[in-house]
Amino acid sequence: YAQIAMQPLVAPSLLSADFGRLADEIRALESAGADWLHFDVMDGRFVPNLTVGPLLVAAARRVTELPLDVHLMIVEPERLLADFVAAGASSLTVHAEACPHLQRTLAEIRRLGARAGLAFNPATPPLPVSYVADDLDLVLCMSVNPGFGGQTFLPGALAKVRQVRQLLDDAGRPQVPIEVDGGVGPANADALASAGCRVFVAGTAVFGSPPYAAAIAAIRRAAEGASGPG
Numbered sequence: 001y002a003q004i005a006m007q008p009l010v011a012p013s014l015l016s017a018d019f020g021r022l023a024d025e026i027r028a029l030e031s032a033g034a035d036w037l038h039f040d041v042m043d044g045r046f047v048p049n050l051t052v053g054p055l056l057v058a059a060a061r062r063v064t065e066l067p068l069d070v071h072l073m074i075v076e077p078e079r080l081l082a083d084f085v086a087a088g089a090s091s092l093t094v095h096a097e098a099c100p101h102l103q104r105t106l107a108e109i110r111r112l113g114a115r116a117g118l119a120f121n122p123a124t125p126p127l128p129v130s131y132v133a134d135d136l137d138l139v140l141c142m143s144v145n146p147g148f149g150g151q152t153f154l155p156g157a158l159a160k161v162r163q164v165r166q167l168l169d170d171a172g173r174p175q176v177p178i179e180v181d182g183g184v185g186p187a188n189a190d191a192l193a194s195a196g197c198r199v200f201v202a203g204t205a206v207f208g209s210p211p212y213a214a215a216i217a218a219i220r221r222a223a224e225g226a227s228g229p230g
Helices: 019-031 054-061 081-087 102-111 129-135 157-170 186-195 212-224
Strands: 009-012 037-042 068-073 091-095 115-120 138-142 178-181 197-202
Touching: 009 212, 019 054, 019 212, 037 054, 054 068, 054 081, 068 115, 068 197, 081 091, 081 102, 091 102, 091 138, 102 115, 102 129, 115 129, 129 157, 138 157, 138 197, 157 178, 157 186, 186 197, 186 212, 197 212
Parallel strands: 009 197, 037 068, 068 091, 091 115, 115 138, 138 178, 178 197
Antiparallel strands: 009 037
């Protein structure tokens, strides 16, 4: 779990991809300048929808060397950590709401050799960051209620990002990046970057606005034009 670069990173969300031609989509995103590929894993229990599992992550790993950013929107994620790392996940992000033994779960992700991420739903206070900061490589702030793609960005996420950035800095972990997922695009990437976001998960903003290279560049350009956390 090497340190993540300081520049803005764009992580297209494959939930919005054409699964019938997934390998082609992944190669196109790689050519278009995607930094990470984001997988939304949903179990039909923690969130209403049901999506992908380790087999799809393994299929993606066979066609790309890009980091695979796996977001586990599932109950009892500890049961599947090893399967996803074996499949090729570069990072595993679990939800605070789904992990009663959060520190243990994050430590296990790192032991398995992946980056450990912690996610929060929009209405969940991020206070746990203070208690598990030393076990974190990533914090994901949801800017929609998880479960479906194509939702509208909730502006309250900006205050959450600023709060998480302060918690991480106060814990002596300024290098831990904040990721935002949900309704992210060129229109809000500058405000998110100013609040402290470094990793921009984008589904509709990339797949709904081809060509992919232009869509990714627009998000990155907006983020790079921001004033920085403050």
